[in-house]
Amino acid sequence: MGKLIFLVLAVLIVWAVVKSYANSRRRDQAPRTAAPEDMVRCTHCGVHLPRSESHASGEKFFCSEDHLRLHR
Numbered sequence: 001m002g003k004l005i006f007l008v009l010a011v012l013i014v015w016a017v018v019k020s021y022a023n024s025r026r027r028d029q030a031p032r033t034a035a036p037e038d039m040v041r042c043t044h045c046g047v048h049l050p051r052s053e054s055h056a057s058g059e060k061f062f063c064s065e066d067h068l069r070l071h072r
Helices: 002-028 065-071
Strands: 039-041 048-050 055-057 060-062
Touching: 055 065, 060 065
Parallel strands: none
Antiparallel strands: 039 048, 055 060
8 A cells, every 4th residue: 555655646746847847848938029119100190100110201200101202
């Protein structure tokens, strides 16, 4: 009876160690989120959009090429 209890405890300990290792590996491989990006306002229509998606003319930003042309 003592050997059976020892065997069950050994299996549970090995299972807990393997699960802990797997969780730490999964946590390390989690994708990193991108840094927040500045938002700008279209000078023509007022919509807000990320700076990388805007069209700039000097200090003014536009949401599309059409709004940039209309403003000129």
